[in-house]
Amino acid sequence: TPRTKIVDVLQLEPPRAGVRVKGWARTVRDSKQVVFVELHDGSCFASLQVVVNPELANYEQLRKLTTGSAVEIVGEVIASPAAGQRVELKATEVIVVGLADSSFPLQKKRHGFEFLREISHLRARTNTFGAVFRVRSALAQAVHEFFQQRGFVYVHTPIITGSDAEGAGEMFRVTTLDVNSPPRTPEGAVDYHEDFFARPSFLTVSGQLNGETFAMGLSDIYTFGPTFRAENSNxxxxxxxxxxxxxxxxxxxLDDDATLAEAFVKHLMRTALDRCADDLAFFNKQIDPGLVARLQHVLDSSFERMPYTEAVRRLEASGQKFEFPVHWGANLQAEHERYLTETLVGRPVFVTDYPTEIKAFYMRRNDDGKTVAAMDLLVPKIGELIGGSQREERLDVLLDAIRKSGLHAEHYSWYLDTRRFGTAPHAGFGLGFERLVMYVTGMENIRDVIPFPRTPRNCDF
Ligand code: 4AD
Ligand code: MG
Structure with a gap:
């Protein structure tokens, strides 16, 4: 039988009889004369207050309804006498579909995010994580909208790869193994097969190199997919x-690249403000006071652009004591990035033209012989949100860079073909989707914006 989603129930003009809802009890309150059930179904931030009267045949059963139980309710939507809600549902029939036993770990009190991470499989039931994952979904849709509107072609780059796109040596290796009955060596150790592809294979760190080959044919492309990094940073x-x-x-x-990145980030922020207003109002109130005003302010300002050399000069001149000293040639640490964007600039800033030595091999060499046409977008509270660059399109310069990075040109021969056959200037960037969700929701830990986080020593669920 069809149900009406709570998001739609809350819009109905009362009175309206015969409305059927299905969801989970967030709280159950037995107030002697009636039972109040707060019902949620994930369709919106708000839950629906259900009033259960003693006339119902199974009233005694419903008095023992537990938090977390799945129920189907038919009733009449009436104007609510209670403050803070326009309507409520007066139940005429309540079917207990799945009773939650009393060990259900989500009770009325506020639970810490660390505890909720240990029950990632249940946290979508909480109002905070319902909000996070609705916003995440809306942002994913907005990513496609942005690029499709501009005529970009969506390319599915491979998850399993033979090449290290960043040249940083932080890849997970792929092996085959029957987890149920793994083959054993004569000594009894698990015998991993590494010869499926007749060569070592890995999980991709970035779709960029494959993406570049498609841009050299389709002109404007984008990828949107999972990437993997075996960096042991907690x-x-x-x-x-x-x-x-x-x-x-x-x-x-590089200039066009930054212009597109700024329009992209703003499109995503605007989408969240427009389509997830209730969820953002919650984050603004409970998670990150001032969030909505800050996002609005960023939308109304233009992002700063600053060469790395200038950024280092301003960080040095600031007199601020950092854990790691800043000096030209060193990577900017998170503390430097945040001080720059939060205190020195006060809004998002593209830092451009980094020293060649600290950036990836594929970035285009600048004429000064010391820097590359790179850009990182730094935003308050997060630090690096985007990394991008103009690519080295000159074959001889690229070959030289690969050699100097200690990489082997023969691993990249397919990639180098783009430079052999009709090379053309091109640029791109990568935006970390979780960092964007953090930025837009004010959530402070990446583990709390991805459904089942994978971090060192944590691959449960
Ligand atoms: O700066 P990164 O490493 O750049 C690249 O991968 C390029 N291939 C992108 C390109 O030009 N096409 O990563 C890009 C972004 C970072 O700015 C950050 O937001 C995010 O990806 N990122 C991570 N997010 C979460 N966890 C990690 N371990 C991340 N590493 C990078
Ligand atoms: Mg980076």
Whole structure:
């Protein structure tokens, strides 16, 4: 039998009889004369107050209804006498579909995010995580809208790969194994098969190199998929599995690249403000006071652009004491990035033209002989949200860079073909989707914006 989603029930003009809803009890309150059930179904931030009267045949059963139980309710939508809600549902029939036993770990009190991570399979039942994952879904849709409206072609780059797109040596290796009855060596150890592809294979760190080959034919493309990094960094902004959006544009330089990135980030922020207003109002109130005003302010301002050399000069001149000293040639640490965007600039900033040595091999060498046409977008509270660059389109310069990075040109021969056959200027960037969700919701830990986080020593669920 069809149900009406709570989001729609809350819009109905009372009185309206015969409305059927299905969902989970967030709280059950037995107030002697009636039972109040707060019902949620994930369709919106608000839950629906259901009033259960003693006239119902199974009233005694319903008095023992537990938090977390799945129920189907038919009733009349009436104007609510209670404050803070326009309507409520007066039940005429309540069917207990799935009783939650009393060990259900989500009770009325506020649970810490760390505890909720241990029950990632249940946290979608909470109002916070319902909100996070509705926003995440709306943002994913907005990613496609943005690029499709601009005529970009969505390319599914491979998850399993033979090449290290970043040249950073942080890849997970792929092996085959029957987990139920693994083959054994004569000594009894698990015998991993590594010869499926007749060569070592890995989980991709980035779809960029494959994306570049498609841009050299389709001109404007983007990827949106999971990427994997075996970096052993236990921070609130790094995950071993995260989603990345990587546009790649032929006939595009670093300036065009930054312009597109700014429009993209703003489109995503605007989408969240427009389509997830209730969820954002919750984050604004409970998670990150001032969030909505800050997002609005960012939408109304233009992002700063600053060469790395200038950024280092301003960080040095600030007199701020950092854990790691800043100096030209060193990577910017998270503390530097945040001080720059939060205190020195006060809004998102593209840092451009980094020293060659600290950036990936594929970035285009600048004429100064010291820097590359790179850009990182730094935003308050997060730090690096986007990394991108104009690509080195000159074959000889690229070969030299590969050699200097200690990489082997023969591993990249297919990639180098793009430079052999009709090379053209091109640029692109990668946006870390979880970091964007953090930025837009104010959630402070990457583990709390991806359904089942993968971090060092954590691959449960
Ligand atoms: O700066 P990164 O490493 O750049 C690339 O992968 C390029 N291939 C992108 C490109 O030009 N097409 O990663 C891009 C973004 C970062 O700015 C960050 O937002 C995110 O991906 N990111 C991570 N997010 C979560 N956990 C991690 N371990 C991440 N590593 C990078
Ligand atoms: Mg980066």
């Amino acid at each position: 921070t609130s902004r790094h995950a071993a599995e995260f989603w990345m959006i990587e546009p790649e544009m032929a006939w595009c330089d």
